[in-house]
Amino acid sequence: MSRNSGSPGNRPPVMVSACLLGVHCRYDGLHALCPDLRDFAGRHPCIPFCPEQLGGLPTPRSPCRIVGGDGRDVLTGKARLINAEGENRTEEFRRGAEEAYRLSRLTGSGIAVMKSGSPSCGIHTVYCEKPEGRGTGVTAALFQKRGIIVFELDSNDSFPDQKFLDALKQLNDKERPCSV
């Protein structure tokens, strides 16, 4: 069985931060709907996920920041997630990243569109401690480490751009079974 055999039209699905599709999963109980992404999800199979919920955190929840580095450093045990009350939530963030990765394997997805700015989903989050001022979120870091192509998006951004479409096409071509 090929990795994408379960997807409608045999197209590998795109992993998508659920808040960008209008799911109320943010730390404050709100969503971060990106209308362009919602429209795209009507045309292409998508897997909505929220790593912080998958890791067992409630909604709403106390916001966290990465202390001692960024998401890459969390994966190597050098940094931690601390919430506004000073509680350590590192295990929940790590578990959520692993569960999100498990979902990507189950569904045959090799590409993700994730909410910018988040200490879980962002590629350039300010909620961390890096000399550059920005770093990668925990789930984004795990996805990148394991070969998933990650794009980040904010609510008001246009989507999809050519870079994303090219990456998706490349994945589709790679996954399509040989016809001879």
Ligand code: SF4
């Ligand atoms: S940015 Fe990621 S972790 Fe935060 S609410 Fe959205 S999906 Fe959940």
